[in-house]
Amino acid sequence: MQEPVTLTCEDGYQLSATLFRPTTPLKGAVLIAPATGIKRQFYAHFATFLTSQGFGVLTFDNRGIGDSLSTSLRRCDASLVSWGQLDMPAALDALGDFFPDQPYFLVGHSAGGQLVGLMPNAHKLAAFINFGSSSGSLRNMRRSYRLKAHFFMNVFIPVSNLLFGHTKSHWVGMGEPLPKGVARQWRDWCNGSGYVKTEFGRDIRDHNYDSLKIPSKWIIASDDNIANEKNLQEMIEVYGGSKSRSCVLYPSAFGLDGIGHMRFFSRHAERLWPLITNFFDEHLHPSPFLV
Template sequence: MRLSATLFTPKQPVKAAVMIGPATGIKRQFYSAFATYLSEQGFGVITFDNRGIGGSVYGSVKQSDASLVTWGEQDMPAVLETLKIHFPNVPYFLVGHSAGGQLLGLMYNVHDLTAFCNFGSSSGSLRNMRKSYLLKAHFFMNFYIPVSNLLFGHTKSQWVGMGEPLPKKVARQWQKWCNGKGYVKTGFGSDINQHHYDTIQIPSKWLLANDDDIANIHNVHDMISVFPNMEAQVEELDPQAHNVKEIGHMKFFSRKCQHLWPKVTDYFNQYV
């Protein structure tokens, strides 16, 4: 399996390297502006499409056997190894967006990371959703996903503004895990036979926006609880306090929020 990826190489000497773990169904191009900023700060960067998404679709999405587990166990480790080849002998960091930060405990080489910084990464647990968003979340997870999988052999997420079309196993696990506690923890002993969440001790920063309907503060702490031995800083961002209309679950990586990006680089610079 070949994954589509893009390297961003700094003009100055590389002080560290970063892999950007994408959210579920989000193509790597979405992170290009942010990756360019990181490279301008002296970080080598790699963005990528998980199997079954964007440039990493071979044949039709309907035929893809990708799952959230294969993203974490196979795709993300392969990307980190590629990053190490292109930028050897420097500290390595992960910026995880939503699923990109949830799945790192499945990486066999996660201990090669010096630190990580997540945005919008949480358990996505439906039980912690705001009432105003709960009906929409239940509709997508518990009606739209199974019906779309049944009718089309995959989930047409693009029809409801939820990113790229999703392989059916990805969507099915997403549904299962968001209906439980601790997201990926729901799969321990069934979907997941081996993981590294309980041995991760590297420093981490968890950014969230207070207008994010999915990664609210309760769900962020629910996700952090899956890492029992990890050092975690949590910072909640208020759009009004940062002079933007909204941040939500996606807009942190848009140019409108580029004045927030030093929150990531300042954190990583402590460990360079």
């Protein structure tokens, strides 16, 4: 069963979300943190699978994306930092309100996993697991993809922001149109090393990347042009305190013609989804939600 809900962030901003209630006895609750510019509806089939395994689930649109765009994109002041410090914490708090006294988990897709360390309440998680989350460093990308990535980050984003006041990422198949602040940080962080680490001591002074000690698992696909093994290791190193493990999925090993950066959460790849629930089942110890 699913129902639309509204979340309120610490700064008063409201986010659109969807609550999924399990049809079997509840054994935990999961927050799905989306990739950059990806609407919550993209994860609906995956969320439904999680409910069939006994998990309550919450999906949401970050500010400036999908139904959480409350003004014109030109006027939207969202950033990746605000997603991690305001939106994701509000969603986790709401998950605890909807499903009290449960072990809480997070599934991060790309940016959704990169930003966990910005959440002031991340310690409430029993564990988190990410797919396609990496530093996104352009310098580590395959040569065949690097030129395309450089064009998008260093030509398309600044020109689009200048002409339109936001990034028309949908024009090049990169999700929803992006608030200029989100796209600008995305560009800056991918041009650096360690993604969000490039802002430590500048725009980011308070974070939990070093102190977050909960278990984490990091999954990438061998055919992902963005989250390759070098970028994966760079991102894991940013989470210095987490007990991390990682794996690389080869599509042919699962009878799939491709996984890439996006297809893990499509019905096409549902045979991969037990990798998520098996990891959660390892960490179902009691974890009271402190408010």
